[in-house]
Amino acid sequence: MATATVLKKGRKFDQVLEGARTVFMRDGFEGASVDDITREAGVSKATLYSYFPDKRLLFLEVARAECARQADAAIQTIDMTAAPREALTAAARRITSFITSDFGQRVYRICVAECDRFPDVGRAFYQSGPLVVRQRLADYLTAATARGQLAVDDIPLAADQFAELCKANLQARTLFGATPCAPAEVERTIVGAVDMFLARYAV
């Protein structure tokens, strides 16, 4: 990759990136100081600045890597041939577990906070997260509809609706720290999402 070649110059490159990841994820962009990052990475400031021209670019690189990681996690495909209830339940479980995970929450929080300052980060997150999920779901819905297992007229809308149903209450709760989400509640949300979706789109 051209950009990576431009950046990567020494053996401590990954160390810097890893330290930056830790600190940025913990403290956000403004909250993280470059000194913290060097300490965390076990690297000197000059070393850091030899790899990245400034803090902003370092953050963008970390964000890009996180988005890619998220895309990888999301791409674990839905079983395209499974019956609707099974396929949707499995998908819902994946989505809810990401949303309630510490990692998912931190990424979301930072992207929401910083995509004002860094529009690229917001777009990258959206495209490598929600959009991937939406596309996967849409693919499945298309296949299932073709097979006559579902009757979906507006596929993109249905995909969005299902993804959103999986979040019901869970995302807000974890994000604003009102009360922790019990596993039973997650399960209830999943079943509720699948039931509602099938009530609307089953043949």
Add this chain to the structure above:
Amino acid sequence: MATATVLKKGRKFDQVLEGARTVFMRDGFEGASVDDITREAGVSKATLYSYFPDKRLLFLEVARAECARQADAAIQTIDMTAAPREALTAAARRITSFITSDFGQRVYRICVAECDRFPDVGRAFYQSGPLVVRQRLADYLTAATARGQLAVDDIPLAADQFAELCKANLQARTLFGATPCAPAEVERTIVGAVDMFLARYAV
């Protein structure tokens, strides 16, 4: 109110709060400088610090006021006696218009970003926003179910589901600035939400 009495001392109090509101909403907590706020409020720094011991407390006060304002807006009640389709459509229109509004988006963004540093802000937002909507919806669903117009078993879940369906794609899109949301799309989301909800819970 006891706390207000402790704080309020002079005629420029509201001026300070208003200026702080403007700047915090525009720039967030870290992004806002106290000097900016005094300039915006047309007030000296000493005056500001005579009302609020520090920036953090000032922010909390602004956030509390914003949450209250949001609660007021949300409280405009659903017509409890209307038929499901009309009542739900009206509710959906209120919810979507708040979500896609500049104001709603800013409040949400700031709360998500800062509720790590200020857990109180997160909780206040949740309780005076999503929770109020949820309660209103639950009240309506209870009434409509009693009237035999709907058949909802798990009322809190159904309320969350409906609120969430209204966000489908709209919130993520506006938040991450991928592409603006056309009014037609909002309408499509509203109709989709109501259709799906009724498919699941109509008698």
Add this chain to the structure above:
DNA sequence: CCGCCGCTGAACTGAACGGTCTATGTTTAG
């Protein structure tokens, strides 16, 4: 007319932070 009180505006402090510079290893080529 006096004294009080809220307010002003500007100067100041101390700390934090992004970014740079220099002195000191460390590696590699000849």
Add this chain to the structure above:
DNA sequence: CTAAACATAGACCGTTCAGTTCAGCGGCGG
């Protein structure tokens, strides 16, 4: 073995910013 080239640590610099201080101003009650 030596010297050039590069990597590194961390002191250092300039700036920004929260919060303080203080001398003075204007209006209002007594």
